[in-house]
Amino acid sequence: MELLDETDLKLLKILHENSSYTTKELAQMVNLSPSPVFERVKKLEKNGYIKKYIAILDAEKLNQGFAVFTNIKLKQHDRSIGHKFVEDIMNIEEVIECYNISGDYDFLLKVIVRDMKHYQDFVFNKLGSVKSIGSTHSMFVMSEIKNSYGAGVPLN
Amino acid sequence: MELLDETDLKLLKILHENSSYTTKELAQMVNLSPSPVFERVKKLEKNGYIKKYIAILDAEKLNQGFAVFTNIKLKQHDRSIGHKFVEDIMNIEEVIECYNISGDYDFLLKVIVRDMKHYQDFVFNKLGSVKSIGSTHSMFVMSEIKNSYGAGVPLN
DNA sequence: ACCTCAAACAGAATATAATTCTATGGAACT
DNA sequence: AGTTCCATAGAATTATATTCTGTTTGAGGT
Numbered sequence: 001m002e003l004l005d006e007t008d009l010k011l012l013k014i015l016h017e018n019s020s021y022t023t024k025e026l027a028q029m030v031n032l033s034p035s036p037v038f039e040r041v042k043k044l045e046k047n048g049y050i051k052k053y054i055a056i057l058d059a060e061k062l063n064q065g066f067a068v069f070t071n072i073k074l075k076q077h078d079r080s081i082g083h084k085f086v087e088d089i090m091n092i093e094e095v096i097e098c099y100n101i102s103g104d105y106d107f108l109l110k111v112i113v114r115d116m117k118h119y120q121d122f123v124f125n126k127l128g129s130v131k132s133i134g135s136t137h138s139m140f141v142m143s144e145i146k147n148s149y150g151a152g153v154p155l156n
Numbered sequence: 157m158e159l160l161d162e163t164d165l166k167l168l169k170i171l172h173e174n175s176s177y178t179t180k181e182l183a184q185m186v187n188l189s190p191s192p193v194f195e196r197v198k199k200l201e202k203n204g205y206i207k208k209y210i211a212i213l214d215a216e217k218l219n220q221g222f223a224v225f226t227n228i229k230l231k232q233h234d235r236s237i238g239h240k241f242v243e244d245i246m247n248i249e250e251v252i253e254c255y256n257i258s259g260d261y262d263f264l265l266k267v268i269v270r271d272m273k274h275y276q277d278f279v280f281n282k283l284g285s286v287k288s289i290g291s292t293h294s295m296f297v298m299s300e301i302k303n304s305y306g307a308g309v310p311l312n
Numbered sequence: 313a314c315c316t317c318a319a320a321c322a323g324a325a326t327a328t329a330a331t332t333c334t335a336t337g338g339a340a341c342t
Numbered sequence: 343a344g345t346t347c348c349a350t351a352g353a354a355t356t357a358t359a360t361t362c363t364g365t366t367t368g369a370g371g372t
Contacts, residue, residue: 190358
């Protein structure tokens, strides 16, 4: 795909914040008729600029209101140890996000559980059984100030 | 709203991972006909279990592939200083997420920019102009291992 | 055990939006 | 100026969302 123009970026920005608009509504927002807007959105999907559409749930209402960022240091830094760690992490549903990071620790996890009691349980039973882990450090989320759920769109 | 049953949770889980299914498809997945599924989803939206629907974009393709977690310590801990900090952060588009956390630092930011050069620019110009900030510490994301974009659904 | 009521359901009917198609207009190029 | 290409508007069509109706199921009460 060539380059995205102003309208494409505007559409991405809108859809990233709320994808429930009808094509007609989108058309009005970018001052076009529905058909070119439809084609543009399909092209953005086809070319991977839009990966997928998802529903954002209310964690509190689902009794999943307790978020923790957990730093992880591995015991050793073999390729196989790292690979095993990743594999284990993928299967733990409380781990919502996982990043390989620079610095004092090797990984940063975002964990979501019901409450502190469940976090304790998570650390002992779930992380406790991941043998590649050397040490951990927890940062508890006291409140979520801002969340735009992913990449922003540069308006250049 | 009373309590969510098995089917509601299943619908939430499906929609959280991919909200592009038609009502008919959802119906097949949960072994019901389209109308009750439609009503259930509408109820989940109306009662706030589903907050909204969004498009997930490809940060790499949008030249926004460089993620950093930035720890922030405030100069002081007045209510007014904290409030001002939050206000400033809300207006910085590179800051995708912001949490008030426990521990050595006061806040954790997730920042997304084009590359290291732009991060440097972000730190000097954007964070640099937020006067309430005392010190910062950056954890660079070398790779994203896992991301499920928000709350998981407990399958209890 | 029977009755009553309310809720959830399947299936049909309708409304609305998505998607496709066709023809037009303008910009770039020759 | 003529030609080609591409994005567009608007109409036509198709698919889906949404509403409606009648039926079934299950809980609570007698």
